[in-house]
Amino acid sequence: MSQHLKLAYICVILALLAAPLVIVTGVSLNAGQSLRFPPDGVSLRWYLALFREQEWLVPMRNSLIIAACASALAVLIAAPLALYAWERTGWLAKLLTGMGMAPFALPPVISALGFMIFWMTVGGYGQIWATIVSHGVFLVTLPLVTISLGLKAMDRALIEAARTMGADRRTVMRTLILPLLVPYVVSGYAFAFVLSLNEYIIAYMVAGFTVETLPVKIFNALRYGYTPILGVVSVLFAGFAALVFGLIGRFGNLPRLMGAERVRDE
Amino acid sequence: MNGAVTPRWIALWPALMLGLFFLVPFGIMISVSFAQRDAGGFYQPGFELASYARFLAPFFARVLGVSLAVSLGAAAICVLLAFPFTVFLASMSRKVQTRVLVVLLSVLSLSEVIIGFSLSTLLSQTAGIGNLFYWLGLIEAPRAYTPSLFALMTGLCYLGFPFAVLVLYAPVSRLDPEVVEAARTMGASAPRAFMGVVVPMLRGAIVGAFILVFVFTLGSYLLPQLLGRPEHWTLSVHITDQAIYQANLPFAAAMSVFLMLVAMALVGLSSLAARDGGAA
Numbered sequence: 001m002s003q004h005l006k007l008a009y010i011c012v013i014l015a016l017l018a019a020p021l022v023i024v025t026g027v028s029l030n031a032g033q034s035l036r037f038p039p040d041g042v043s044l045r046w047y048l049a050l051f052r053e054q055e056w057l058v059p060m061r062n063s064l065i066i067a068a069c070a071s072a073l074a075v076l077i078a079a080p081l082a083l084y085a086w087e088r089t090g091w092l093a094k095l096l097t098g099m100g101m102a103p104f105a106l107p108p109v110i111s112a113l114g115f116m117i118f119w120m121t122v123g124g125y126g127q128i129w130a131t132i133v134s135h136g137v138f139l140v141t142l143p144l145v146t147i148s149l150g151l152k153a154m155d156r157a158l159i160e161a162a163r164t165m166g167a168d169r170r171t172v173m174r175t176l177i178l179p180l181l182v183p184y185v186v187s188g189y190a191f192a193f194v195l196s197l198n199e200y201i202i203a204y205m206v207a208g209f210t211v212e213t214l215p216v217k218i219f220n221a222l223r224y225g226y227t228p229i230l231g232v233v234s235v236l237f238a239g240f241a242a243l244v245f246g247l248i249g250r251f252g253n254l255p256r257l258m259g260a261e262r263v264r265d266e
Numbered sequence: 267m268n269g270a271v272t273p274r275w276i277a278l279w280p281a282l283m284l285g286l287f288f289l290v291p292f293g294i295m296i297s298v299s300f301a302q303r304d305a306g307g308f309y310q311p312g313f314e315l316a317s318y319a320r321f322l323a324p325f326f327a328r329v330l331g332v333s334l335a336v337s338l339g340a341a342a343i344c345v346l347l348a349f350p351f352t353v354f355l356a357s358m359s360r361k362v363q364t365r366v367l368v369v370l371l372s373v374l375s376l377s378e379v380i381i382g383f384s385l386s387t388l389l390s391q392t393a394g395i396g397n398l399f400y401w402l403g404l405i406e407a408p409r410a411y412t413p414s415l416f417a418l419m420t421g422l423c424y425l426g427f428p429f430a431v432l433v434l435y436a437p438v439s440r441l442d443p444e445v446v447e448a449a450r451t452m453g454a455s456a457p458r459a460f461m462g463v464v465v466p467m468l469r470g471a472i473v474g475a476f477i478l479v480f481v482f483t484l485g486s487y488l489l490p491q492l493l494g495r496p497e498h499w500t501l502s503v504h505i506t507d508q509a510i511y512q513a514n515l516p517f518a519a520a521m522s523v524f525l526m527l528v529a530m531a532l533v534g535l536s537s538l539a540a541r542d543g544g545a546a
């Protein structure tokens with residue numbers, strides 16, 4: 001098949017994926033209350049409203065705090081785990097890696113119910129830190145995958161050279177491994193951050209009634225009717241995700257990060 | 267180990283965190299599934315099989331049937347669309363691949379609530395394709411296409427498609443392009459080379475992607491509520507409903523345990539398939 005047809009197929013699918021977001025962007029520009037496309041007069045009033053109304057600012061702040069802390073926690077758990085499993089093949093390494101991967105192989109509602117019952121039992125149900133810890137543990141998979149990829153890509157000869165030249169373990173770690181891992185740690189953090197920001201079910205079941213996050217707030221607002229402000233939030237979410245992944249793609253090697261091994265550089 | 271750069275105790279902290287906040291919650295959940303229901307919304311420790319006995323009710327069979335049917339359908343559609351997409355994508359230049367991946371990752375990370383809202387707007391009467399069809403003269407009056415089974419399936423495919431591509435991406439991009447070239451040189455037509463060489467070589471990856479998308483959409487909680495009718499509610503919706511609104515934690519936990527066993531069995535199957543199918 002010619003390259004043009006292939007590209008056409010890819011573009012059609014991408015257009016289908018973009019269609020709902022295009023409509024939502026149009027809807028968010030409505031001057032009135034109703035969701036119309038094409039919009040009924042163009043205005044940015046709903047964008048201003050979002051940043052002025054307390055009922056939206058509070059969930060936004062909650063979501064950002066949770067995402068920032070939870071992804072830091074995820075990285076802090078994933079980094080030593082990846083380092084440990086990198087050089088070892090024993091049962092503990094396998095078990096820990098399996099546990100780190102498990103949250104993504106299970107329907108999230110299971111983890112959500114597990115966390116909910118756990119926090120109800122030990123205390124902490126309805127607290128923001130319970131959501132942070134839950135998200136942190138749930139999202140370990142992402143930094144674990146990126147950091148493990150970074151370690152796999154590392155040239156062992158470099159480390160052996162450093163050891164032969166008399167560097168002790170600590171020096172090798174500080175001057176060689178950690179600096180080489182920085183881009184993978186950053187992208188792992190970014191992945192976890194974006195997913196935490198968008199995560200609904202765990203945030204809802206652990207503390208949905210007291211600590212409203214943005215997705216929880218959107219769902220609650222949907223029950224009272226659709227307004228263009230929901231379009232605004234959706235546009236900002238999609239735009240933010242595109243910005244983060246765009247930056248990773250710009251400064252890192254995204255195909256490599258997704259597991260590709262042979263990519264033509266052009 | 268002598269050559270190891272990292273000390274052993276480094277595993278202590280992740281083991282502690284994952285053990286405490288991942289294994290313990292699962293353990294508690296399993297024990298709650300055998301506990302007695304408490305009217306206050308909590309549970310009474312105990313051992314009974316009452317919650318599991320409810321699986322025998324027709325209600326549960328219906329919910330399970332709906333959940334499995336919509337997820338299987340969505341997984342099949344996603345993989346059918348995603349496989350050629352990924353193969354084509356892997357033959358593009360790095361610049362194109364990076365851009366497409368950025369779009370896919372952005373869509374993948376979108377909250378279910380945003381996907382649900384966007385699609386229900388797209389399928390609505392005032393803003394969506396109903397309006398467009400009317401304007402094109404295809405239908406007589408603008409109409410809404412949501413809530414419906416069609417809307418729900420569209421939503422689940424929207425959710426699962428980027429996931430399917432990303433699961434397929436690594437094995438597909440590792441496939442040696444020379445294999446296809448060899449088949450072409452030997453006289454196979456392009457579709458024949460595709461069906462006869464590429465698809466069989468990636469059988470394991472395809473089965474793996476199918477099962478992972480299936481498990482992923484099985485966990486969808488908001489889309490059935492936003493895009494479907496109550497009869498399309500899946501197991502995930504009922505688990506949350508039982509836990510929060512019906513105050514029946516043990517039954518919710520029992521359903522979760524069941525769902526977990528189904529998911530684990532399927533993931534196990536997929537890794538078996540990946541092993542003997544060989545991901546090139």
